Amino acid sequence: MISSHANSQVKQIRKLRERKERQQTGLFYVEGLRIVAEALQLGAPIQELVYSPDLLVSEFGRQLVRQASQQGIALLEVTGDVFQSIAQKDGPQGIGAVIHQQWAPLDQIRPGETDTWVALDAVADPGNLGTILRTNDAVCGAGVILLDQSTDPYDLTAVRASMGALFAQKLARASFEQFEHWVKEQGLPVTGTSDSAQLDYHACVYPGRMVLLMGSERQGLKPHHLKLCDQVVRIPMYGRGDSLNLAVATAVMLYELFNQRREKAPDHEE
Amino acid sequence: MISSHANSQVKQIRKLRERKERQQTGLFYVEGLRIVAEALQLGAPIQELVYSPDLLVSEFGRQLVRQASQQGIALLEVTGDVFQSIAQKDGPQGIGAVIHQQWAPLDQIRPGETDTWVALDAVADPGNLGTILRTNDAVCGAGVILLDQSTDPYDLTAVRASMGALFAQKLARASFEQFEHWVKEQGLPVTGTSDSAQLDYHACVYPGRMVLLMGSERQGLKPHHLKLCDQVVRIPMYGRGDSLNLAVATAVMLYELFNQRREKAPDHEE
Known part of the structure; x- marks a missing residue:
């Protein structure tokens, strides 16, 4: 479990708050149970699922992590503290996803x-x-x-x-x-x-x-x-x-x- | 011109950010050229017009102040610094109004x-x-x-x-x-x-x-x-x-x- 705020993957996710970083990487970050569930359900190209067992208390949330794992999606387990540092919203639910942008030519x-x-x-x-x-x-x-x-x-x-x-x-x-x-x-x-x-x-x-x-x-x-x-x-x-x-x-x-x-x-x- | 952040009228306006204060006083505060112009135009019950000559650079804005004054609306002249302390938005235009709420029974x-x-x-x-x-x-x-x-x-x-x-x-x-x-x-x-x-x-x-x-x-x-x-x-x-x-x-x-x-x-x- 990642407990360091300075971890390079964690820093990378935090950077996705900036539009410039999103443009350069073609990635974006979403957080919250509902939206991660929707991304999984609709087959969005998830690069990695980020979660914190400390914050992810609902059974539904844990099931989403298992589902992602079964689909071969990379998991990033972090402490509650590190998750808070990534979160863009107060009272985060402990689950997020880094997803590839999809642009139709x-x-x-x-x-x-x-x-x-x-x-x-x-x-x-x-x-x-x-x-x-x-x-x-x-x-x-x-x-x-x-x-x-x-x-x-x-x-x-x-x-x-x-x-x-x-x-x-x-x-x-x-x-x-x-x-x-x-x-x-x-x-x-x-x-x-x-x-x-x-x-x-x-x-x-x-x-x-x-x-x-x-x-x-x-x-x-x-x-x-x-x-x-x-x-x-x-x-x-x-x-x-x-x-x-x-x-x-x-x-x-x-x-x-x-x-x-x-x-x-x-x-x-x- | 009011230059003190601790002025009681200024403190009162700043408090109107809180819903509780708005409910107790029956007042609210708006800021910006467009919305103050609309309030004047539609005859909203303005208690006082707040403006800062330092920030209010447009002729349109100064005209609004004159118009309010002609209508007998109380004016509160403050320094740019004090206006910034009231403002709820970055880059304030130097004009705001304290207005009575209107509820139809x-x-x-x-x-x-x-x-x-x-x-x-x-x-x-x-x-x-x-x-x-x-x-x-x-x-x-x-x-x-x-x-x-x-x-x-x-x-x-x-x-x-x-x-x-x-x-x-x-x-x-x-x-x-x-x-x-x-x-x-x-x-x-x-x-x-x-x-x-x-x-x-x-x-x-x-x-x-x-x-x-x-x-x-x-x-x-x-x-x-x-x-x-x-x-x-x-x-x-x-x-x-x-x-x-x-x-x-x-x-x-x-x-x-x-x-x-x-x-x-x-x-x-x-």
């Missing part, structure tokens, strides 16, 4: 007949990004494409907000130019949203195979984004505010698309 | 013909609460009722997430018993949402005058809540997750109600 994605993708320009808030992944998972969205400078989906706040959807959703990243090239090559219709659009989002008909392009929290869609869109729609707002939260606006759009898909193909319903 | 609320209220049971996340206020403002919802142990809408995270809607939306709080009594007295239909409901939210017709009752992030609606509901609907989810974020689920419901209202009374559209 955009140029290899061939959207199927009913595949709806979400593309996010420069999303800044990790909570919003995680929530969008969670919503897109709920409506069976194909995946999420992060354009240009986006927050890190492997940031712990994003991972938590995704409630496991991060392990289920396809995730790609691209510059706008790469995205534009891909969209044209695939002949993929793009719908954008903007406060200043004329078309009411609820009065439009959407194709089953498409990309929903959402602008950033601060700026919305920029002129070069709007130019790429086949249609730009507006979510009406009648209050004093001039915008919705990005995760909310994306959800309102995604459920509209979802409801239209359900109406077209009622056998998709339960 | 539930027993005096008489919902009109098209008034849709949102009731939230034990909402735990201030970001979710603020986002729900923002969305409800966008769809012209009547207001939000907080049931039982809820997070504080005057927590800075909630205030920020509301993007000013906190100053525009009516806000009430009640025990479940008080809420039940009010709903029955007013003959107000209640719609709840639950994963295990049979009715699809998109296949239902909603009255214009109603309460949307949403359960907490952790537990959803409890049996005694469900008993009060005239109908309980389900937002379908087909992914691997079993729930949506609370602010997202509320938004999906609110936009469904909003779209139905718009379809019934098309003259309400722009």
Whole structure:
């Protein structure tokens, strides 16, 4: 059992708090019973499971360690004290996992007949990004494409907000130019949203195979984004505010698309 | 100009970080140009405006101070150093306001013909609460009722997430018993949402005058809540997750109600 805070593996995990380190290694760290269980259940590429017998008191938690061990996943046993030094949250449950990031190469994605993708320009808030992944998972969205400078989906706040959807959703990243090239090559219709659009989002008909392009929290869609869109729609707002939260606006759009898909193909319903 | 960190007014403002202090005084503190501008614009009951000439560099900010002064609002001028000691955010913009909380007494609320209220049971996340206020403002919802142990809408995270809607939306709080009594007295239909409901939210017709009752992030609606509901609907989810974020689920419901209202009374559209 590792009891030294200065152990190189422990130091390595602690470093994964930094985005730069996550980018360089292609790894990320999650902690907590629920999320580790989800990672195991969904077959996420876990590099090693970290646990502390001092803190991991539940039978469910111990079972997760046995399950990981049976699957041939490397185990790292540490003292409660060392686990606390790794933990990013107070009152840690004594279990965590170092996991390989999974990025789908955009140029290899061939959207199927009913595949709806979400593309996010420069999303800044990790909570919003995680929530969008969670919503897109709920409506069976194909995946999420992060354009240009986006927050890190492997940031712990994003991972938590995704409630496991991060392990289920396809995730790609691209510059706008790469995205534009891909969209044209695939002949993929793009719908954008903007406060200043004329078309009411609820009065439009959407194709089953498409990309929903959402602008950033601060700026919305920029002129070069709007130019790429086949249609730009507006979510009406009648209050004093001039915008919705990005995760909310994306959800309102995604459920509209979802409801239209359900109406077209009622056998998709339960 | 106040230059002492130990000044009693300064100490009082700093204390407003604590929920207990906010509850006892009925005050809260907000900071930043945008939110102070919104409070002024919407006529929030500002007790005093706090500013630091050292930090308040923009002409817009100085204009806000003049505007407040013209409206007879008390001004508290402090040094940059003292302002930093009050500030809850890094890089403060040098302007803040101490504001009176405004709670609508539930027993005096008489919902009109098209008034849709949102009731939230034990909402735990201030970001979710603020986002729900923002969305409800966008769809012209009547207001939000907080049931039982809820997070504080005057927590800075909630205030920020509301993007000013906190100053525009009516806000009430009640025990479940008080809420039940009010709903029955007013003959107000209640719609709840639950994963295990049979009715699809998109296949239902909603009255214009109603309460949307949403359960907490952790537990959803409890049996005694469900008993009060005239109908309980389900937002379908087909992914691997079993729930949506609370602010997202509320938004999906609110936009469904909003779209139905718009379809019934098309003259309400722009």
